Amino acid sequence: MTQSHGASGQTHPKASSGGAKGAKVPVGTRVVIDEAGLASLFSVLVKVGYQPIGPKVRDDAVVYEEISSPSDLPIGWSDEQEGGTYRLVPGTKGAMFEYLVGPTSWKKYLFPPKQKLFAADRKGNGFKIEENKEDVPAYAFIGVRSCELQAIKIQDKVFGFDREDAHDKGIFSDPGYVARRSKALIVAVNCSRAGKTCFCSSMGGDPHVREGQGFDLSLTELSPDGKHEFVVEVGSDRGGLILDLLPHRAAQGADMEAVQAQAKKARGQMGRKMVPKVKDLLQRNLRHERWDEVAERCLSCANCTMVCPTCFCTTVEETTDLTGDHAERWRYWDSCFSVDFSYIHGGAIRRENRARYRQWMTHKLANWHDQFGSSGCVGCGRCITWCPVGIDITKEAKVISESDGVMSQKMD
Numbered sequence: 001m002t003q004s005h006g007a008s009g010q011t012h013p014k015a016s017s018g019g020a021k022g023a024k025v026p027v028g029t030r031v032v033i034d035e036a037g038l039a040s041l042f043s044v045l046v047k048v049g050y051q052p053i054g055p056k057v058r059d060d061a062v063v064y065e066e067i068s069s070p071s072d073l074p075i076g077w078s079d080e081q082e083g084g085t086y087r088l089v090p091g092t093k094g095a096m097f098e099y100l101v102g103p104t105s106w107k108k109y110l111f112p113p114k115q116k117l118f119a120a121d122r123k124g125n126g127f128k129i130e131e132n133k134e135d136v137p138a139y140a141f142i143g144v145r146s147c148e149l150q151a152i153k154i155q156d157k158v159f160g161f162d163r164e165d166a167h168d169k170g171i172f173s174d175p176g177y178v179a180r181r182s183k184a185l186i187v188a189v190n191c192s193r194a195g196k197t198c199f200c201s202s203m204g205g206d207p208h209v210r211e212g213q214g215f216d217l218s219l220t221e222l223s224p225d226g227k228h229e230f231v232v233e234v235g236s237d238r239g240g241l242i243l244d245l246l247p248h249r250a251a252q253g254a255d256m257e258a259v260q261a262q263a264k265k266a267r268g269q270m271g272r273k274m275v276p277k278v279k280d281l282l283q284r285n286l287r288h289e290r291w292d293e294v295a296e297r298c299l300s301c302a303n304c305t306m307v308c309p310t311c312f313c314t315t316v317e318e319t320t321d322l323t324g325d326h327a328e329r330w331r332y333w334d335s336c337f338s339v340d341f342s343y344i345h346g347g348a349i350r351r352e353n354r355a356r357y358r359q360w361m362t363h364k365l366a367n368w369h370d371q372f373g374s375s376g377c378v379g380c381g382r383c384i385t386w387c388p389v390g391i392d393i394t395k396e397a398k399v400i401s402e403s404d405g406v407m408s409q410k411m412d
């Protein structure tokens with residue numbers, strides 16, 4: 001059995017165990033596959049041991065779940081998104097990837113919402129601790145957008161992925177995340193359009209993926225209602241091995257012109273924009289009066305943190321059985337919008353809505369830079385779309401920038 005290396009440089013033996021016998025297609029190669037080629041991609045991924053995860057329609061939204069063939073994709077569906085609004089609408093006939101990001105993100109697979117950490121069983125005068133040893137599946141994520149690749153990179157840093165020196169340097173490294181991420185194969189899909197809540201361009205991103213963003217293969221869907229084809233770019237050795245097993249033709253100049261035209265169109269459709277230099281802006285406006293105004297609208301429902309592909313806050317809970325002989329510790333997603341999240345001895349330190357909203361927004365856009373060396377926001381727009389009262393992080397930043405230094409009389 002040979003071994004192959006993913007976009008992350010991680011080794012994953014399964015990737016080549018299905019018989020990637022041909023020559024590896026070099027990184028950077030661009031080819032074209034048709035619908036039959038896309039169906040082959042699914043078959044090959046399953047054959048070499050991956051569990052495909054991708055977009056499908058459920059409960060009137062496009063969500064990421066287990067899928068097994070292109071027929072599971074949201075064929076012919078598009079969406080309309082605005083602050084507090086999401087609607088599936090009929091799109092271009094036959095289009096498989098015309099939808100934009102929905103309420104789920106890949107983090108639910110790499111960083112599950114609920115996870116057992118360990119169990120403890122009474123033994124003599126003490127306890128025997130059993131670490132949670134889960135069987136980590138090898139996911140193949142199909143349809144990862146450019147902003148989502150960026151979000152995965154951000155969580156890689158948070159969870160200490162790709163840091164072999166993490167333990168020696170005392171850097172936190174989450175073994176479950178690292179195991180799942182190491183095995184995951186990423187098939188990116190370029191956005192054919194941008195939505196009204198998208199603002200990746202002003203966060204340093206782009207609707208089309210770029211070299212070095214960490215994908216194994218990327219797809220650009222062309223002419224779904226005509227000659228339905230996909231331009232495929234190889235992003236890693238592992239992607240090259242898989243592509244070699246698919247029927248394909250070399251990409252021509254006209255194919256690449258169509259890709260460029262699509263990228264240009266999507267860039268022009270970007271619905272929102274983040275103000276420049278937002279880190280400094282927010283850090284010098286911690287007592288701006290806008291925090292009071294937004295607090296009156298914010299429901300503290302935590303939707304924005306649940307849908308955000310980079311938010312990573314958790315809580316832990318212990319449970320015991322009735323005899324007290326068996327206990328388990330579980331980790332759950334939590335949110336800085338819950339009062340309990342900031343509970344320390346004596347009570348919660350962020351009791352008011354404005355303190356919680358300010359914590360979230362300033363962490364995302366400002367303090368994240370100090371902590372992790374980048375913004376914690378990729379401009380996917382999910383927090384705007386899925387906020388029930390339509391609070392818009394770009395608008396809040398803009399209002400503060402237009403009244404920079406207008407201080408609230410209230411003290412925290």
Ligand code: SF4
Nearest residue numbers: 308377378380381383
């Ligand atoms: S803060 Fe909002 S726009 Fe930014 S990454 Fe999170 S959900 Fe997306």
Ligand code: SF4
Nearest residue numbers: 298299301302304387
């Ligand atoms: S900003 Fe919106 S989504 Fe976030 S907690 Fe407040 S009401 Fe909920």
